[in-house]
Amino acid sequence: MVETVTLSNGHTMPTLGLGVYMNEECAEACKVAIQNGYRMIDGARYYENEVQVGVGVGNSGVKREDIFITSKVFHADYTYDGTMAALKDSVANLGSSYYDLYLTHSAIGGKDARLAAYKALLDGKASGMIKSVGVSNYSAKHIEEIREAGLEMPVVNQVELHPFCQQKPIVEYCTKNNIIVQAYSPLVRGAFDNPVIQELATKYSKAPAQILVRWSLQRGFVPLPKSSQPERIISNSQVFGWNIEPADMAKLDALDRGKEGAITWNPVDVD
Template structure:
């Protein structure tokens, strides 16, 4: 799995964004059935000319399609939309829908993996209790948990659990949906002569997260990927860490506590 990916939620120019990203070094694209752009991801991949085998593509099944048969059908439809034979990673999009349905959906993804339709199985927006539910059911643990994650919402109990159990933490909304006027963030941005988005992405990388910044602008897509030529010092990382507001710092739905 690459260490940085392109998110494509609410991207009306998804194919072009994917093409630009792939031509500028990105090798991971994060989509979902809810985004309704799986087909456009496939178009962008083909237009880029980059070999599909070298690209890590993710999708997710929404809770409205949970349940063994519905999730199995959803995976097959996702593959049809993409226009390639498999996904590298496929997630349950959230823990909504209740225990029985989400476990059935997860089991369907494991069976899709066994059938070669997807290469790895993960979850998104899962709290510790939801991951423990998978363990208690005797199922293979997820390889990824994708959650909202940035300095204002650090999801510490979830991150601690994932790291302890060798589950990769992917960070969605790493750029605070553009609300980057925090004075500490701006101070550190000026110190390193980097824009605030690059500081946020670098913060994720130095915490061993896999950030998934999104943009439809070519210049932003390119600059968001230019984060490997500097390192944030420990003292400045500590300043960013101190911004944590817990769950109140979330800027999206963040359903990690659902029953």
């Protein structure tokens, strides 16, 4: 099932990952996912499960270098020294010498704090603790701060993204600037009762979650579906080798409610 996308810095990243938010005991979920074809785990310090991610990866039987692991620094640590300390702790928690991708978790904190944290991550990359640096919950104006500061642009922006909240201005900006868009909450936290989703699940003989993940992939996003249930983890990955027809993609596209469709904190417009 492994498909990859090339980041702007030349590294490759899988096009599907397992999210581990609200799963503090995620070692088994990570192991199951990796043993069933996943090659990316999306974590964060805020989730308090970096150690569990490392355990799951270690127990999977797959080599560390074949797995793409992400974490994020939370805005409470957005100083240069605070971010650097958080990064070092994250690496120790994982039990590996590096992360494949490390993000600033949100745009909360103000411009100076965001840039201080981002600079620390770039220095962490220079020292080998990170292979790629990105952002999460950033709008175009927050990323432009990075450009204006003369810093290396992020390779990824991770935002809430699904048919009801399509983040069109952010997606357009990221596409123009060769920034890959990762989609968190691609399953709308299990809110599958929409008639369009139900119709297409029946038409394609797929689970509603598979329809949502497939939509994300066909739109060029990198979805990060979350589950702790082995059968759902496996099902959520069975989204390759088939396509949603253009007319049906258009039906899903038409569900967009903009910011009103968000189901999480979605802090993309903070100052």
